[in-house]
Amino acid sequence: DQQVKQNSPSLSVQEGRISILNCDYTNSMFDYFLWYKKYPAEGPTFLISISSIKDKNEDGRFTVFLNKSAKHLSLHIVPSQPGDSAVYFCAASARTSGTYKYIFGTGTRLKVLA
Amino acid sequence: DAGITQSPRHKVTETGTPVTLRCHQTENHRYMYWYRQDPGHGLRLIHYSYGVKDTDKGEVSDGYSVSRSKTEDFLLTLESATSSQTSVYFCAISEAPGQGSYGYTFGSGTRLTVV
Numbered sequence: 001d002q003q004v005k006q007n008s009p010s011l012s013v014q015e016g017r018i019s020i021l022n023c024d025y026t027n028s029m030f031d032y033f034l035w036y037k038k039y040p041a042e043g044p045t046f047l048i049s050i051s052s053i054k055d056k057n058e059d060g061r062f063t064v065f066l067n068k069s070a071k072h073l074s075l076h077i078v079p080s081q082p083g084d085s086a087v088y089f090c091a092a093s094a095r096t097s098g099t100y101k102y103i104f105g106t107g108t109r110l111k112v113l114a
Numbered sequence: 115d116a117g118i119t120q121s122p123r124h125k126v127t128e129t130g131t132p133v134t135l136r137c138h139q140t141e142n143h144r145y146m147y148w149y150r151q152d153p154g155h156g157l158r159l160i161h162y163s164y165g166v167k168d169t170d171k172g173e174v175s176d177g178y179s180v181s182r183s184k185t186e187d188f189l190l191t192l193e194s195a196t197s198s199q200t201s202v203y204f205c206a207i208s209e210a211p212g213q214g215s216y217g218y219t220f221g222s223g224t225r226l227t228v229v
Contacts, residue, residue: 006156034217043204043220044157089156091217100145100208101172102217106156 003027004092006105014113019077021108023090026071030092034102035064035075038087047088048075080112117141120205120221127228133192135224137205139185145208146188147218148172148180150201157204163188195228202226 005024013019023033031052036044050057050064050073057064063076077084087109091102119138127133137146147162149172159172161180169180177199179191192199202225206218 009154036217036220041223043206043222045220046217049217091157093217101147101159101162103159103173104149104157106154 002106003030004090004103004105006088006090006108008108009106010109010111012111012113013080015082016079019075019080019084019110019112021075021077021088021090021110023073023075023105024071025073025092027092027094027103028071029094030103032093032095033064033066033073034091034093035062036089036091036104037084038089038107044089077110080110082112082114085110085112118205118207118219118221120203120224122224123222124225125227127195127226129196129228130194133195133226135190135203135205135226137188137190137221139188139207141207141219142185143207143209143219144185146182147206147208148178148188148190149204149206150174151204151223152201160190160203192226195226197228200226200228 003026034049035047037047038044048059048062048064050066066073087107089107090105093102121136148160149157158174160178163169163182181189202223204223205221208218
């Protein structure tokens with residue numbers, strides 16, 4: 001049973017436009033969410049996070065939105081750049097459980113076209 | 115990446131042979147994790163450790179064992195490799211729970227092929 005879902009396996013966007021990556025979760029106990037970026041032949045690297053007490057977190061071109069009632073989060077990249085082409089994973093954790101294990105989604109491959 | 119090293123980076127092995135992957139960290143982090151990445155499945159947790167000699171199973175632990183005899187090393191063993199274990203394996207480390215907002219730091223991965 002996939003607790004964290006990324007329903008779009010791939011996304012193509014023109015350079016300079018907005019990229020929107022989506023993530024849905026089923027476990028209402030999740031209270032901390034991360035986005036990771038992964039280039040080929042490298043490990044995932046941290047991008048941005050959000051706590052369940054917030055509904056938005058911004059870091060430069062990257063903004064994460066959290067809709068707790070819909071159990072949905074999204075990552076906005078504005079403006080998109082060719083270097084943003086990578087696989088993006090969302091991850092969720094129930095920190096109150098004490099185990100601090102992150103459950104990852106299946107990933108979305110973003111291609112930014114020059 | 116600085117602070118976490120996986121070895122080997124690539125390995126080809128035969129079905130039925132034992133295989134051990136190593137994760138080494140220099141950050142003195144308490145938590146260490148093994149994930150596998152497969153198309154259509156994303157990253158799935160195999161085992162994790164919350165201290166020396168303290169380990170627990172993740173969501174896909176069957177066929178795998180782990181050991182952590184010292185803080186810096188976390189070993190993943192496939193006792194008898196099968197073709198379904200062909201995957202890219204990532205090790206990750208983290209500080210104590212609740213500290214910082216960066217989650218894990220990942221290694222560069224080990225690509226394992228079982229033929």
